[in-house]
Amino acid sequence: MEITKETVLKVAGLAKLNLAEEEAQRLAHEMGKIVGFAGKLAEMDLEGVQPTTHAVKLENVFRADEMQPSYPREEILANGPERDEACFVVPKVVE
Amino acid sequence: MDNMQKQELASLTLTQAAGLLAKGETSSSELTQLMLERIAASDNNAYITVNAEAMAAAEAADARRRTGQSLSLVDGVPMALKDNFCVRGMKTTCASRMLENFVPPYTAAVAEKLADAGTVLLGKVNMDEFAAGNATDTSYFGPTKNPRDPRRVAGGSSGGSAAAVAEDTAYFTMGSDTGGSVRQPAAFCGVVGLKPTYGRVSRYGVVAFASSLDQVGPLNKTVEDCALTLSLIAGCDPRDASSLPSPVPDYLAGLKGAEGLKGLRVGVPQEYMGPGIQEDIRQNVKKLISDLQAAGALVEECSLPQLEYALGAYYVISSAEFSSNLGRFDGVKYGYRAKGYDGYDDMLRRSRSEAFGDEVKRRILLGTYTLSAGYFDAYYLRAQKARTLIIEDFRRAFGKYDILLTPTAPVTPWLLGTAFADPSQVYAMDMCTVSVNVAGLPAISVPWGVDRDGLPVGVQLIGPALSEDRILQAAHGVEALANSGQIPGQKGGAAHV
Numbered sequence: 001m002e003i004t005k006e007t008v009l010k011v012a013g014l015a016k017l018n019l020a021e022e023e024a025q026r027l028a029h030e031m032g033k034i035v036g037f038a039g040k041l042a043e044m045d046l047e048g049v050q051p052t053t054h055a056v057k058l059e060n061v062f063r064a065d066e067m068q069p070s071y072p073r074e075e076i077l078a079n080g081p082e083r084d085e086a087c088f089v090v091p092k093v094v095e
Numbered sequence: 096m097d098n099m100q101k102q103e104l105a106s107l108t109l110t111q112a113a114g115l116l117a118k119g120e121t122s123s124s125e126l127t128q129l130m131l132e133r134i135a136a137s138d139n140n141a142y143i144t145v146n147a148e149a150m151a152a153a154e155a156a157d158a159r160r161r162t163g164q165s166l167s168l169v170d171g172v173p174m175a176l177k178d179n180f181c182v183r184g185m186k187t188t189c190a191s192r193m194l195e196n197f198v199p200p201y202t203a204a205v206a207e208k209l210a211d212a213g214t215v216l217l218g219k220v221n222m223d224e225f226a227a228g229n230a231t232d233t234s235y236f237g238p239t240k241n242p243r244d245p246r247r248v249a250g251g252s253s254g255g256s257a258a259a260v261a262e263d264t265a266y267f268t269m270g271s272d273t274g275g276s277v278r279q280p281a282a283f284c285g286v287v288g289l290k291p292t293y294g295r296v297s298r299y300g301v302v303a304f305a306s307s308l309d310q311v312g313p314l315n316k317t318v319e320d321c322a323l324t325l326s327l328i329a330g331c332d333p334r335d336a337s338s339l340p341s342p343v344p345d346y347l348a349g350l351k352g353a354e355g356l357k358g359l360r361v362g363v364p365q366e367y368m369g370p371g372i373q374e375d376i377r378q379n380v381k382k383l384i385s386d387l388q389a390a391g392a393l394v395e396e397c398s399l400p401q402l403e404y405a406l407g408a409y410y411v412i413s414s415a416e417f418s419s420n421l422g423r424f425d426g427v428k429y430g431y432r433a434k435g436y437d438g439y440d441d442m443l444r445r446s447r448s449e450a451f452g453d454e455v456k457r458r459i460l461l462g463t464y465t466l467s468a469g470y471f472d473a474y475y476l477r478a479q480k481a482r483t484l485i486i487e488d489f490r491r492a493f494g495k496y497d498i499l500l501t502p503t504a505p506v507t508p509w510l511l512g513t514a515f516a517d518p519s520q521v522y523a524m525d526m527c528t529v530s531v532n533v534a535g536l537p538a539i540s541v542p543w544g545v546d547r548d549g550l551p552v553g554v555q556l557i558g559p560a561l562s563e564d565r566i567l568q569a570a571h572g573v574e575a576l577a578n579s580g581q582i583p584g585q586k587g588g589a590a591h592v
Contacts, residue, residue, distance in 0.1 A: 008460065015418060015463040016425075016440075017456055018448040031461055033519035037407040038465070041477045044404060044484070051479030054307050054337065055486060055535025056293045056560060061336040075200040081432035088427050091439045 003032045105129055105263040109320040112266050113169050116160065123160070123171025126266075127153035127215050130173045133264045134217065139240040139249075141258040143178050144186050145218040152215045159213065169327065170213030175265040177256050178219040179226055179302040180311075182206050185216075189302050190234035191224045193430045193450035203300025204332045205269055205311055212327050217265055220255030224452045226271060226304045227417065228252050229279055229524055230509075233454040238511055243285055243551055247508040250280030256314045257284040267324050268314045273304045274409055275504075275528025277312040278540035282503035282553025285542045287315045287570070289325060292560045293535030294339040296325075297332030305416035306337075308409075308532040318541065318571040322346035325563060341561055349568040353579075356572035357391035362496035366402040367527050372505045375546045380502055383543055383554060386576045387500075397496065401488040404481045405530035410522060411465050411478035412533070418462025421455070457518060486534045493559040498569050501527050503540040503553035527555060537563045541570045543577055 156171030181199035231254025242262035253270025257280035281288025426432035426446030433445035465474035
């Protein structure tokens, strides 16, 4: 299965990753090889087969909708790369 | 204490250490001090973070014991966690620059259970970055060396967990297994590693890799230790909605050495005995087959034809879920944030590009690719359907056999820095383990002799869902056979064929 450099760059955009040209070229080659494993799946007769999302079947798991204590704000904010007293700070996203 | 006594004390099994603590012949402080000394002296790079509070925890355990208030059999035994288990107040890095300084505000369910049992956390051990790898060579903090031969890889992604047990810098450790990440490093380092059934152990607080495949499991020196550890951590947890409500049996009760092999029906899938398997590993497995038969087991070759597709299905599903799970790392609420960005989107891109290593990026891209418009049906959906057939194949096999026996890995540990032509060759090393995760089954790796270079070989025993008691019993039998001195390639054992 061939994957082009252009495809890699497009996918990198979706995944929010920057790639240099030669990096994208190398990755195109490597991803093509890896997708080769998946290419084997094309040999399978999967007509009428149901997909499995989880190997162990569990019905919807519910819990009571009750109020529970949350984490102190300072503790959650403590890991933020940039923050003020109450918020995580990010660059302006609306004009 | 002289050096020989120290070595003896360090090489105790978990069960033995607990026994000596109970008799008052050692203390948690003594064991913990010894482990900390050994960690500081080791060059294998098994640990990322050493717990500064370990000695205080040991002293508290000793105080409890003096007053008859021990929390459990293993109160005071020192252990370590893979660095993707969150522990409140202690750095959890996932061996990534992205989380280099992340200090979680909460504690993983397993870490909590082990703390409630009184075990002493020595620290957090090395791994492949975000658990994506099978050699612990993608860690931002450098590779872990294999204690059995420091020129070689420890396996991965739980390489630090396996190495710590093998080099006696912990009495047991915890790892996580998405496609073999507990079992393969266990095999590479010559220790025992168990991947429980999907949902048997809570994953709450363990950084997610591929949510439909991830399960956490212990690495131990013996099968008995493994059964003991599993009994401490198994069970339902409302905070992990995928955890199973089934009762937890007594995993130690069924252990009866080689006796436990009598009448055991063992299938050996030919798909894992073919040309991809290193010749001397195949010979080791054949020797085990004849030993099992001599011990009264009924062993038969069998075939699970869909296993051929497991590697493809695994890499599609795991990469897709990986890319989705790693979408949360955006440099906003925690983790690395780049400097000198221009706007929000640029901040995201730069932060992710600078903080993720090559392997992580490769898998994110692969996953994003297979999930993207136009490719979803061909890859992700197809892999989910293949998964159904793989599960059915296992179900059929377990109608006929109690367990399945395979090599854990097709090769023994390779030299650090080995250049592979492309990553697909490294991914192929996971061929024997990934199907187990795809089907959500429990499996254990037990040491079984060495290869021609004296490197450890592991065999894998797979059972149906929730049959941990059964595979532990079988593994205990295999271990007894190994200890009887008949292991291939070892002193007094049979010669290589």
